[in-house]
Amino acid sequence: MSTQPEGRRPTIRTVADRAGVSKSLVSLVIRNSPNVSPERRAAVQVAMDELGYRPNASARALAEDRTRLIAVLVNDLRNPWYIHALEGINALLHRRDLRMMIGDQRLDLLGDEVLTAAFLEMDVDGLVITGSMVQSERLIHTATHLPTVVVGSRSLALPRGDLVCNDDEQGSRLAVDHLVGHGHRSIAFLNAPTDAAIFREQGYRDTIAGHGLETFVDMDDPSEDGGYRATVRLLTANPRLTAIFAYNDLMALGALSAAEQLGLDVPGDLSIVGYDDTTMAQLKAISLTTVDNASYRIGYRAADLLVDRIAAPSRPPQTLLLEPQLVVRRTTGPAPTD
Structure with a gap:
C-alpha cells in the first residue's frame, strides 16, 4: 500500500x-x-x-530520446481482417515494450493528411501502413522521415521501408483448384477496387485459364452489400454458375445472402469461397470455406521488421510474402450433377 x-x-x-x-x-x-x-x-x-x-x-x-510509440495507419477498421493483423502487430510490440496507436484513414476527411501530420508531431518511433492506401505526397513524406513497414498492400512505392503481405495469387489458386477438384466448371470471381484484389483476380484468371475454363468477374464494394449485388448480377446473367469465389469474407457473406434470396442451396446448388478467414467465417452458423491469409502472422512479422528497421534505418528493404492456406468448411461441395 x-x-x-x-x-x-x-x-x-x-x-x-x-x-x-x-x-x-x-x-x-x-x-x-x-x-x-x-x-x-x-x-x-x-x-x-x-x-x-x-x-x-x-x-x-x-x-x-524516443517515445516508444508506433503509429498504425489503417485503411478501414470496419473490415475484420484488420483485427487479426493488429493483434499480431500488438503482440510483437508488447514483447518489445512498445505501444501502438491506431489511426483509421476512413475517418479522416482529408485522407491521410491529418493523421500522418499528427504522427510526426507526436514523434512516433515508427509507422505501420495497413491495407490499401492512396499513395499521397503526405504519406510518402511521412514514410521518408519514419521507419516504415507496409502490411497487405503491394502497390505502395515508398522510398524506404519493408513490405509484408499474403501471397494473393497463391491463395486464389488454392480456392479455384479446390472448386475444380469438386467438379465445378463455371466459377465466378467477386472483385473489389483494392490493391490485393488485383493480385487475387490475376491468380483466379491464371488458374481458370490453366484448367481451360471461362472466366466470370464482377466488381463491387468489398463489403457484404457489395458481394450481394455482384452475386445477383452474376447469377442473373449466368444461371449456370455453380461456384463463386469472393475477394474477401465480407463479399462472400453477401453471396450467401444472395443465394438464399434466389432460392439456391449452399453448397447443393452453389458453392462459395471467401478470403481472409475472419472470425465471421469461423462461426458455426456460417462455416465459410475461405483462404486463411495468415493475417496474425503478417502483423507479427511486420512489427518485427519495423523494430529491426528502427535499430538499423539504412538496411535494404525486405519483402515477405507469407503462404496462405485453404480452410474447407460447409459452404463448398460437389458441383450439382444437373
Missing part, C-alpha cells in the same frame, strides 16, 4: 529514498537497463509498488 502523502505524486526521488538507492539507479530500472542487479531491481520495484509510482511517459521519452 502507498504511504505517499495524499495529493502528492510520488517521484523518482521518493522511490529512491524508499528503496535506499540513487535516483540514477531508479532511472536505470525504469528504462529496463541490464546494468542493475536483480536485488536492487527488486527493491526499486517494491518501492514503486508501495508508493503507487508510475513512470511519466514524457519524462521517459526525454531520457531515452
Whole structure:
C-alpha cells in the first residue's frame, strides 16, 4: 500500500529514498537497463509498488530520446481482417515494450493528411501502413522521415521501408483448384477496387485459364452489400454458375445472402469461397470455406521488421510474402450433377 502523502505524486526521488538507492539507479530500472542487479531491481520495484509510482511517459521519452510509440495507419477498421493483423502487430510490440496507436484513414476527411501530420508531431518511433492506401505526397513524406513497414498492400512505392503481405495469387489458386477438384466448371470471381484484389483476380484468371475454363468477374464494394449485388448480377446473367469465389469474407457473406434470396442451396446448388478467414467465417452458423491469409502472422512479422528497421534505418528493404492456406468448411461441395 502507498504511504505517499495524499495529493502528492510520488517521484523518482521518493522511490529512491524508499528503496535506499540513487535516483540514477531508479532511472536505470525504469528504462529496463541490464546494468542493475536483480536485488536492487527488486527493491526499486517494491518501492514503486508501495508508493503507487508510475513512470511519466514524457519524462521517459526525454531520457531515452524516443517515445516508444508506433503509429498504425489503417485503411478501414470496419473490415475484420484488420483485427487479426493488429493483434499480431500488438503482440510483437508488447514483447518489445512498445505501444501502438491506431489511426483509421476512413475517418479522416482529408485522407491521410491529418493523421500522418499528427504522427510526426507526436514523434512516433515508427509507422505501420495497413491495407490499401492512396499513395499521397503526405504519406510518402511521412514514410521518408519514419521507419516504415507496409502490411497487405503491394502497390505502395515508398522510398524506404519493408513490405509484408499474403501471397494473393497463391491463395486464389488454392480456392479455384479446390472448386475444380469438386467438379465445378463455371466459377465466378467477386472483385473489389483494392490493391490485393488485383493480385487475387490475376491468380483466379491464371488458374481458370490453366484448367481451360471461362472466366466470370464482377466488381463491387468489398463489403457484404457489395458481394450481394455482384452475386445477383452474376447469377442473373449466368444461371449456370455453380461456384463463386469472393475477394474477401465480407463479399462472400453477401453471396450467401444472395443465394438464399434466389432460392439456391449452399453448397447443393452453389458453392462459395471467401478470403481472409475472419472470425465471421469461423462461426458455426456460417462455416465459410475461405483462404486463411495468415493475417496474425503478417502483423507479427511486420512489427518485427519495423523494430529491426528502427535499430538499423539504412538496411535494404525486405519483402515477405507469407503462404496462405485453404480452410474447407460447409459452404463448398460437389458441383450439382444437373
